Amino acid sequence: MKRFTLSVITLVVALLVITACAQNQATPTTAPTEQTGAVTEQPAPTPVPTKQEQPAAEGSLLEVVKQRGKLICGANANLPGFGYLDQEGNYAGFDIDFCRALAAAIFDDPDAVEFRPLTAKERFTAVQTGEVDVLIRNTTWTLTRDASVGMDFGVVTFYDGQGIMVRKEDNITTLEDLQGAAICVTTGTTTELNLADQMRARGIEYTPVVFETADNTFGAYEEGRCDAVTTDKSGLVSRKSLLQDPEAHVILDATLSKEPLGPAVLQGDPIWHDVVMWTVFATIQAEEFGITSENVDDFLNSEDPGIRRFLGLEGELGENLGLTNDFAYRVIKNVGNYGEIYDRNLGPGTPFELPRGLNDLWTRGGLLYSPPFR
Amino acid sequence: MATVPVTEHTRPPFWRDERVLTVVAQVVFLVVVVLVFTYLYNNVQAGLRARGLTGGYGFLQQRAGFDIGESLIPYTADDSYGRAFVVGILNTLKVSLVGVLSATLLGLLSGIARLSPNWLLRTLVSAYIEIIRNTPLLVQLFFWYMAVMLKFPRVRQAVELPGPIYLSNRGIAIPWLRPEAGFPVWIGFVVAGIVIGLIVAKWRTNYEERTGQSGYPIVAALVTWVMFAIVGWFIAPGTPATVAKPELNGLNFQGGTRMTPEFAALFMGLVVYTGAFIAEIVRGGILAVSKGQREAAKALGLNDVQMMRYIILPQAMRIIIPPLTSQYLNLTKNSSLAVFIGYPDLFFVAGTVLNQTGKSLEVISLVMASYLSFSLLTSLFMNWYNQRVKLVER
Numbered sequence: 001m002k003r004f005t006l007s008v009i010t011l012v013v014a015l016l017v018i019t020a021c022a023q024n025q026a027t028p029t030t031a032p033t034e035q036t037g038a039v040t041e042q043p044a045p046t047p048v049p050t051k052q053e054q055p056a057a058e059g060s061l062l063e064v065v066k067q068r069g070k071l072i073c074g075a076n077a078n079l080p081g082f083g084y085l086d087q088e089g090n091y092a093g094f095d096i097d098f099c100r101a102l103a104a105a106i107f108d109d110p111d112a113v114e115f116r117p118l119t120a121k122e123r124f125t126a127v128q129t130g131e132v133d134v135l136i137r138n139t140t141w142t143l144t145r146d147a148s149v150g151m152d153f154g155v156v157t158f159y160d161g162q163g164i165m166v167r168k169e170d171n172i173t174t175l176e177d178l179q180g181a182a183i184c185v186t187t188g189t190t191t192e193l194n195l196a197d198q199m200r201a202r203g204i205e206y207t208p209v210v211f212e213t214a215d216n217t218f219g220a221y222e223e224g225r226c227d228a229v230t231t232d233k234s235g236l237v238s239r240k241s242l243l244q245d246p247e248a249h250v251i252l253d254a255t256l257s258k259e260p261l262g263p264a265v266l267q268g269d270p271i272w273h274d275v276v277m278w279t280v281f282a283t284i285q286a287e288e289f290g291i292t293s294e295n296v297d298d299f300l301n302s303e304d305p306g307i308r309r310f311l312g313l314e315g316e317l318g319e320n321l322g323l324t325n326d327f328a329y330r331v332i333k334n335v336g337n338y339g340e341i342y343d344r345n346l347g348p349g350t351p352f353e354l355p356r357g358l359n360d361l362w363t364r365g366g367l368l369y370s371p372p373f374r
Numbered sequence: 375m376a377t378v379p380v381t382e383h384t385r386p387p388f389w390r391d392e393r394v395l396t397v398v399a400q401v402v403f404l405v406v407v408v409l410v411f412t413y414l415y416n417n418v419q420a421g422l423r424a425r426g427l428t429g430g431y432g433f434l435q436q437r438a439g440f441d442i443g444e445s446l447i448p449y450t451a452d453d454s455y456g457r458a459f460v461v462g463i464l465n466t467l468k469v470s471l472v473g474v475l476s477a478t479l480l481g482l483l484s485g486i487a488r489l490s491p492n493w494l495l496r497t498l499v500s501a502y503i504e505i506i507r508n509t510p511l512l513v514q515l516f517f518w519y520m521a522v523m524l525k526f527p528r529v530r531q532a533v534e535l536p537g538p539i540y541l542s543n544r545g546i547a548i549p550w551l552r553p554e555a556g557f558p559v560w561i562g563f564v565v566a567g568i569v570i571g572l573i574v575a576k577w578r579t580n581y582e583e584r585t586g587q588s589g590y591p592i593v594a595a596l597v598t599w600v601m602f603a604i605v606g607w608f609i610a611p612g613t614p615a616t617v618a619k620p621e622l623n624g625l626n627f628q629g630g631t632r633m634t635p636e637f638a639a640l641f642m643g644l645v646v647y648t649g650a651f652i653a654e655i656v657r658g659g660i661l662a663v664s665k666g667q668r669e670a671a672k673a674l675g676l677n678d679v680q681m682m683r684y685i686i687l688p689q690a691m692r693i694i695i696p697p698l699t700s701q702y703l704n705l706t707k708n709s710s711l712a713v714f715i716g717y718p719d720l721f722f723v724a725g726t727v728l729n730q731t732g733k734s735l736e737v738i739s740l741v742m743a744s745y746l747s748f749s750l751l752t753s754l755f756m757n758w759y760n761q762r763v764k765l766v767e768r
Contacts, residue, residue: 121729128734149732170625180626182544187722188729196441196451207626208441209636210726211716220716223524224543225635227625268424 060271062106062322065133070112073099074132077117078214081238081346081354082138091115094345095136097335098157098263098280102134104334105279105327119213121188124149127266134276135264138232140190151264155277158262159358159367161255162194163233165240168250170227175202175254182207184226186217191231194257214239232259234346234354241351271322278321282328285310285370286337288361293336296329310373317373328373338368418735431740433731434459440726442718444634455727462723463744469637469719470706470748473644477705478698480645481652486682488657499653506650512711515643519715522642523635529626540620540627543635547620550631556610563606570602571595636717640709648705655697659690691763699756703749710745720744 065071075096076083086092091099100110116132123139126132128150138160139145141153164183166172172181175198185192187210199206209226211217218239221229231239233251240246263276286292289307291299299307308314312325319325335341346354360366388394434456441451446464449457487499506514524543527533532542540547578589607614620630663686671681710721721741728737 121725124729124732125734128732144730145732178625180624180628182626187726192441192726193439193451193730196439199441200451206441208443209716210443210718210722212713212725216714216716219520220524223520224528225524 060322061133061266061269062272062275065106065272069107070114071099071103071106072114072116072131072133073102074118074123074126074135074137075099075115076137077115079138079235079238080241081350081352082234083136092345094158094341095138097341097345098136098283099134101283101331101335101341102136102263102276102279104330105275105282105323108324108330108334110334119188120186121212123188124151124264127151127264130266133265133272138235138261139264140232140259141262141264142190145264146267150267152267152269152273153262153264154273155280156260156262156367157280158234158260160232160234160259160261162191162230162257162259163236163255164228164230164252165221165236165249166228166252168248172228173252175199175204175252175256178206178228179204180206181227182209182225184209184211184217184221184229186211186214186231189231190257190259195230198256218242230256232261234352237352237354274321275323279327279331281370281373282310282331283335283338283341284361284368285373286328286332287339287368288363288370291332291337292340293332293334296332300329306373315374422735431736433733433736436731438727438730440730442723443716444637444718455731458723458727459720459740462718462720465718465723466706466709466712466720466744467748469640469644469709469712469717473641473648473705473709474702476641476645477648477652477701480649481701482656484649484653485656485660488653489660503650503653506646507654511643511647511708512714514647515639515711515715518643519635519639523639526635529622532622532627538619540622542627544626545632545634545638547627547630547632549617549619550629551615552618552629553615555612556614559610560603560606560614563602563609564599567599567602567606571599574598634717636712636715639715640712640717640719644705644708647708648701651701651704652698655694655701656690659694660686662693663689688763692760692765695756695760695763699753699760702752702756706748706752707745 073096075091076093077085077091079093081093083091083093083095096115099113099115103113104110106112116126118126118132118135118137123135123137124145127135135151136157138158140160141156145151146153164175164178166178172178178199183195183206185195185208192208192210195206195208209220211220214231214235217231218229220226222243229236229239233255236251240249240251243249263280265273265276286296289299289310291307291310296311299311300313302308302311305314309317311329312318312327316325318327321327324330336344342356342359343349346352347356356364356366358367360368362369385391435454437451438453438455438458439451440458442449442458442461444465445461446468447457447461449461484499484503487495488503490496490499523545526541526543529542529544532540532544532547534540537549539549572595575591575595578591578594580589581587582589582591618629620627620632667685667689668681671685676684709719712719713722713725716722724737724741728734731737
């Protein structure tokens, strides 16, 4: 009987506690929000910028990054020319340089960056969870990613298109020749979807052989598992240089899709988004002005009000962004203008020798066009 | 306190009463658990809201838009994410089921062979078990894929074996039946043959147990089945099926059926790896059967095979089944390593869906629920089997 009484008491107490908890749950979730707010105030590695918050600089990732003293940049570690480890074990490449440019804009120090190597599959989760501040990893800007995946794009650093690489000995020249082929592709990419669309549109039967990392994809292609391999054309050029016999492979002329590559940040933080966008625009505008890392100091004496505004000698453009007025100067001085970044990583003198093509200034027939700095 | 007369039967104050304390401990534990889960749940909700992400499983109806290399059911990029998921689940089940059966066979034979009096056999099997058991599975999978499957010649120089069976780095192409008009009728006969074969086997086993005479249950069952298949072949209208031979057409083999290198590598890797563990379990089980049983079997004049079949294995089974269940579960879960060698299993497809939709929470929960169901079903079946074989105590 005692036992029974005890059990009843236990049950009642337990029920009371659970109800209490349930009530906690029912009250509008002010408690957790306050907690996250408290975390944001500290220089925490996982900032939580909320959409509802006022667009004041205090709530922005920009403040968190400044307090931390370095930028955390999601990058590729396996794509020569864009993001890779050089012979000294340092990150280098076109995308990497934009990470450095961002660090230069904020800290005047292009080395105040910590790189996180990410696979195509991991990259958006890393941004969503705040593990990285910005994702500059040959990422294609699409509507789905901009809207439902929770990213914010806005500026394109590289206009690319999807291509297909095959073996010369197979005498494949058009997509139609790929009837019945096995095609290697990396998962988690727009490439995977474009391939399906294009092949269906043309009624070509094919077998996709899908891998997690680009290393596996190209490894299997080289072993002959696939007749063809597909990714962005810049990626193909870059990867081709790594194959045992680059001359035995050829990239088809056909372009399967538009692939505008650019930096992505977490949706709902306009201040941080602006900083990223205008850092990229600064490199483009600098090339348009003819300002390079070599001659930028000469321009400090310039009389041109446009250039004076750009370099922060006049006006408060930088401070409006939440940076210093000379942020563009810092970017150019430390990393260089767009053309310098391009030539250093992809242009003549590199193994890729990619022509500028679409990635040239609008004044020279390309698509690079910076909004005015005023 | 001082007023209470101290007698033998006075209960200690409640904070020292063991019965009360145990209950309090349980209540505290329950409260902690509830609080932790409430916090985690709220955290997830707050996190999702903060990022402007919406939950829900509605996305499963949307068009998937990506192709999958191999599938047991018809699937195109126009099908939904949900169907892609099902393709992944079936691919996982396929490799797990075939893998579990083969690994059991390999493990059983290796386990017995490791106890063999034949020195060469024993040593070879020991080497196999020790090497495989002590290297990581992922490394082995890469070995099977990169160093074995992809090292076959390219399609146009495929190795031709009689059959014809073609070995190339596109996989193994073998002749396969192409169903014709009478196929359903014939399949009906084949299935009926299996059912009746099983009945025959049961009947012959009963006869064997009743009379002590050999009833040849397996042979009788096989003969019955083959008879049904042959009779059905002629009764069915027209020819039930023709043999389609693989032929090189353009860039790939057409006709027949093919095992992709991804599946083959995953299958080999899982079977060889799990087989080594099962071998050790089988060896342990056999050694645990007391020596007296063996001697008694010898004294009765049973030969080695009979001794194994009738005396040792039935008793060893009781020891083998529980750890064997764990190995089956391991094999199923290890199949998720397929992602590294490009076999589109559940985890692989889910990863793609996750990436295309950004619904990490929902996709991960579905994947966890699926693997959990596989494991629970396997456990359920194995526990039922364990009940059946376990020693009936009177």
